[in-house]
Amino acid sequence: MSRWAVVLAGGIGSRFWPLSTPARPKQLLPLVSSEPLLVEAVDRLRPIVAIERVLILTNDVLVPAIAELLPDIPRANLVAEPRAGGTAAALTWAAQEIARRDGPTATMLSVHADWSVADAPGFQRALTRAAEVAEEHHALVTVGVVPTRADPGFGYIQPGDNIADDVRKVARFVEKPDRQRAEEMRRDGFLWNSGIFVWRVGDFLDDVRKLTPEVAPALHAYADDLHRFFAAVTPISVDVGVLERSNRVAVLPGDFGWDDVGTWGALRRVRTQDTNGNAVHGRAYAVDARGNVVHAPNATVVLYGVSNLVAVVENGLVLITTVDRSSDLKTLVDALPRGVREAGEERN
Numbered sequence: 001m002s003r004w005a006v007v008l009a010g011g012i013g014s015r016f017w018p019l020s021t022p023a024r025p026k027q028l029l030p031l032v033s034s035e036p037l038l039v040e041a042v043d044r045l046r047p048i049v050a051i052e053r054v055l056i057l058t059n060d061v062l063v064p065a066i067a068e069l070l071p072d073i074p075r076a077n078l079v080a081e082p083r084a085g086g087t088a089a090a091l092t093w094a095a096q097e098i099a100r101r102d103g104p105t106a107t108m109l110s111v112h113a114d115w116s117v118a119d120a121p122g123f124q125r126a127l128t129r130a131a132e133v134a135e136e137h138h139a140l141v142t143v144g145v146v147p148t149r150a151d152p153g154f155g156y157i158q159p160g161d162n163i164a165d166d167v168r169k170v171a172r173f174v175e176k177p178d179r180q181r182a183e184e185m186r187r188d189g190f191l192w193n194s195g196i197f198v199w200r201v202g203d204f205l206d207d208v209r210k211l212t213p214e215v216a217p218a219l220h221a222y223a224d225d226l227h228r229f230f231a232a233v234t235p236i237s238v239d240v241g242v243l244e245r246s247n248r249v250a251v252l253p254g255d256f257g258w259d260d261v262g263t264w265g266a267l268r269r270v271r272t273q274d275t276n277g278n279a280v281h282g283r284a285y286a287v288d289a290r291g292n293v294v295h296a297p298n299a300t301v302v303l304y305g306v307s308n309l310v311a312v313v314e315n316g317l318v319l320i321t322t323v324d325r326s327s328d329l330k331t332l333v334d335a336l337p338r339g340v341r342e343a344g345e346e347r348n
Contacts, residue, residue: 001135002106004201005049006094009038009058009066009113010081015263015329018317019295027113028065031261032270038113039069044120048128049109055079055097056113057090082227086235088242092208092215093230095201096223104202107131112195116270118257126254130198133167139250140207140243141198142170144191146255150183152176153262153327155193155239157251158185170249173239191251193239194258204242211245212236264310265323268293278303282313293323 012025020026027038035043038056045054051072058066060080067075079097081090091110098106109127117123130141144157153176160171173193177185209216218232243249259270268291271279278286282296289303296313303311310326312319317340321332333341 001131002053002102003049003131004053004055004098004102004106004108005045006091006098006108006110007038007041007045007054007056007113008087008090008110009041009056009062010084010090011114014333015327017329017333018319019312019314023061024065025062026261028062028069031267032116036069037115037261038066040117041111041113041115042070042073044117044123045109045111048124052077053102055094057081057094079226082230084235085230085233086214086241087238088208088212088215088236088240089218089230089233091197091238092205092212092219093226095199095204095208096219099201099205100224104200104205106201107134108199108201108204110195110197112260114261116257116259116261118270120256122256123254123258126252126256127196127198129166130196130252133164133250133252134199134203137163137167137248137250138200138203139163139248140204140246141167141250141252142243143194143196143198143254144251145194145258146253147186147190147192150179150186151192152179152182154182154260156182156185156190157193158188158190159251159253163250167250167252170243170251173244191253192258194254194260196254197238197243203248207242207246207248212241214241263326263329264293264295264312264321265326267295268323284311291323293326 009027012022016026028036030036054073055077057079063078063080066078095108098108126143130143133139134141156174158171159168161169214234214236218229222228268279273279277291280294284294284301286303288305290307292303293310294301299313301311308323310321
């Protein structure tokens with residue numbers, strides 16, 4: 001079977017201010033290792049998908065930088081969305097493009113550019129198995145990550161009836177719950193909604209046409225015109241617009257050290273820690289300090305008697321917040337004077 005990969009790489013990652021900017025958002029930053037997140041994402045796909053069959057969906061501003069980072073991906077595979085149309089529209093366009101190039105039976109593996117994955121071979125095995133299920137059962141398959149904690153920041157999936165030994169129908173999707181409900185769902189065998197999706201493109205497009213009026217008319221009228229297509233769609237997520245309305249969605253569990261690198265605080269989970277749980281990039285001295293995140297590649301930071309702080313030093317700007325409040329940096333950035341808010345962008 002012919003298999004393609006689609007990497008969603010749009011967005012600016014405002015929760016990584018002041019390091020991230022519109023011209024250099026988090027997917028282009030080396031937040032987990034020495035390589036940018038996008039490069040890591042593509043490298044994880046190379047053993048299972050030929051590089052000429054990797055599509056990257058992004059925006060006009062980022063295309064030159066991505067082309068420089070990944071020169072072996074054909075330029076025609078860097079798709080610049082003219083406006084944010086939601087993941088349903090983005091994946092519909094990608095599926096239609098794959099179908100145009102390779103026919104409706106081609107299989108599409110969709111991932112995001114801003115994840116951390118500790119076990120790349122396990123990730124590859126899970127995607128390969130998902131492709132087999134999609135091809136055999138004509139299913140829209142999602143890989144649900146086995147939760148390692150009760151995290152209210154993620155959506156959840158309730159597995160339903162068995163399809164095969166390791167595959168079940170999706171009973172329902174649950175939006176981000178409160179912490180108590182997240183703990184209950186974890187105990188009850190719910191899985192994290194990772195955003196890993198696998199399907200034959202023809203099967204997915206059939207469901208879009210039948211189930212997704214927010215996108216289907218644009219697909220019918222402008223399947224060969226990127227700008228008109230995105231101008232005509234109503235933004236909606238693929239979860240809500242397609243998967244929650246379809247009767248052929250399947251889920252298989254994945255356990256490969258997946259994490260959504262969504263905030264500075266999340267780096268404490270995915271970076272190497274010292275004996276006191278501090279995750280440091282750069283030079284830092286931590287005395288009687290625990291559970292802190294430091295990003296200071298060109299500075300020295302000293303921590304004394306503090307816990308659960310985030311300290312970022314970037315081009316003369318210093319950000320201090322807590323691990324918990326690092327998920328709400330947009331509120332902070334919106335409240336700052338324009339000169340401070342845009343200082344990081346000017347320096348980058």
